[in-house]
Amino acid sequence: MNTSEKSQKQRDILLLVSKISNLLDTGLDNRSLYICIRLIEAGVHPECLADIIKDLRNESSSMGSKTAASRPLSVRSK
Numbered sequence: 001m002n003t004s005e006k007s008q009k010q011r012d013i014l015l016l017v018s019k020i021s022n023l024l025d026t027g028l029d030n031r032s033l034y035i036c037i038r039l040i041e042a043g044v045h046p047e048c049l050a051d052i053i054k055d056l057r058n059e060s061s062s063m064g065s066k067t068a069a070s071r072p073l074s075v076r077s078k
Contacts, residue, residue, distance in 0.1 A: 013037070028053075 001009070014034055021028050028036070036053075040046050 027057075 014030060017033050017037060018030055021033055036049060039049055
């Protein structure tokens with residue numbers, strides 16, 4: 001398989017994974033999916049990777065809610 005065919009195959013795989021990701025509403029963009037694919041190809045266990053992504057999202061959302069809760073309420077004048 002030459003370089004051009006290999007690149008096309010990688011694009012096809014990413015497109016397919018992206019479609020599946022959208023159907024499952026994962027919220028992962030193509031760059032994130034590409035990184036996940038590369039990590040799995042490098043030997044990272046897929047379930048462990050999924051757990052890490054979930055943990056990061058939970059941590060991020062809890063930090064976001066703490067930030068929102070610490071903001072002062074805006075007062076609108078009529």
